[in-house]
Amino acid sequence: MESVTNPPFRKICKRYGVDVLISEFISSDALVRKIDSSCRKMCFGEEEHPIGIQIFGNTESSLREAAEYAAGTGCDFIDINWGCPVRKIAGKGCGSGILNDIPKMVALTKSVVDAVSLPVTVKTRLGYSDEDKPIVDVAERLQDVGIEAISIHGRTRSQMYKGNADWTLINEVKNNPRMKIMVFGNGDIDSAEKLVEYKKRYNVDGILIGRAAMGNPFIFRQCKQLLAGKEKTDATIQERVDVCREHIAGLKSYRGDRYALLEMRKFYGGYFCGLSNFKPYRIRLVTADSYEQVEEILSDIEEHYF
Numbered sequence: 001m002e003s004v005t006n007p008p009f010r011k012i013c014k015r016y017g018v019d020v021l022i023s024e025f026i027s028s029d030a031l032v033r034k035i036d037s038s039c040r041k042m043c044f045g046e047e048e049h050p051i052g053i054q055i056f057g058n059t060e061s062s063l064r065e066a067a068e069y070a071a072g073t074g075c076d077f078i079d080i081n082w083g084c085p086v087r088k089i090a091g092k093g094c095g096s097g098i099l100n101d102i103p104k105m106v107a108l109t110k111s112v113v114d115a116v117s118l119p120v121t122v123k124t125r126l127g128y129s130d131e132d133k134p135i136v137d138v139a140e141r142l143q144d145v146g147i148e149a150i151s152i153h154g155r156t157r158s159q160m161y162k163g164n165a166d167w168t169l170i171n172e173v174k175n176n177p178r179m180k181i182m183v184f185g186n187g188d189i190d191s192a193e194k195l196v197e198y199k200k201r202y203n204v205d206g207i208l209i210g211r212a213a214m215g216n217p218f219i220f221r222q223c224k225q226l227l228a229g230k231e232k233t234d235a236t237i238q239e240r241v242d243v244c245r246e247h248i249a250g251l252k253s254y255r256g257d258r259y260a261l262l263e264m265r266k267f268y269g270g271y272f273c274g275l276s277n278f279k280p281y282r283i284r285l286v287t288a289d290s291y292e293q294v295e296e297i298l299s300d301i302e303e304h305y306f
């Protein structure tokens with residue numbers, strides 16, 4: 001996830017039990033031009049395996065070249081993003097914009113499969129518009145050109161993030177007798193209980209958790225606990241503060257103080273979700289303008305909530 005699954009946060013998620021990690025999405029055009037900020041997104045640590053590098057683009061030459069370059073990092077698979085709904089991406093025919101042109105989607109995917117010896121996977125949505133959701137056919141066609149797994153977010157491009165994710169079509173893809181590759185479901189999983197229920201109900205090979213993990217990597221531990229038939233444990237306040245500190249420190253050494261300060265703002269709500277009367281602390285955290293101030297607020301939180 002863009003600006004979320006960078007190395008410091010992935011490291012934490014891994015420790016909490018994630019099975020498979022995927023990089024932020026990376027522009028294939030930018031990789032071809034060796035743009036620093038994009039190349040840096042391909043960095044990962046040894047402990048992160050299995051990890052996929054996710055690329056997006058809309059031309060055969062850039063996608064092929066980017067895939068070859070990404071494969072050279074030693075990652076375990078290449079994931080193609082055919083799911084991003086954001087206008088500046090989809091409007092150019094990248095991400096979920098390609099769902100307007102399925103033959104091109106299939107051809108571009110095949111060119112990536114042919115370009116690298118690593119497994120290639122695809123992340124996509126049900127379709128472009130709410131009137132046409134061709135995912136069952138699309139999944140088969142992508143399988144036929146050689147992808148090894150498909151992750152499906154149960155929304156259309158037009159839906160963006162509105163409404164509820166529809167998992168019934170994901171289930172149809174999985175139950176299609178012609179499908180042999182792994183089918184992963186995605187959309188609106190916000191608790192370990194829901195993950196367990198959806199895994200069973202929709203019969204998928206795996207589940208991707210997005211927004212609910214932001215500031216809540218503990219959800220992966222809880223999922224693992226429930227899947228193993230154990231009781232789930234909630235993170236203590238001390239654990240939340242400690243992991244939040246670790247996350248900030250990681251971002252700081254990854255990209256510097258300013259970056260850490262700004263990027264962390266979207267995580268505080270998750271780290272401290274459910275704490276009573278937390279709002280004043282949250283406001284202080286998201287308006288803090290130095291790393292030292294953040295440290296001070298975290299100490300205040302520790303003191304206040306213990």
Ligand SMILES: Cc1cc2nc3c(=O)[nH]c(=O)nc-3n(C[C@H](O)[C@H](O)[C@H](O)COP(=O)(O)O)c2cc1C
Binds near residue numbers: 054081083188208
């Ligand atoms: C801030 C943000 C960044 C995202 N970046 C990516 C991305 O780079 N690649 C991708 O495949 N999906 C990306 N997504 C979509 C999520 O992976 C996921 O498909 C979507 O949020 C639905 O799952 P959820 O309900 O579990 O969040 C992003 C979502 C958000 C909110």
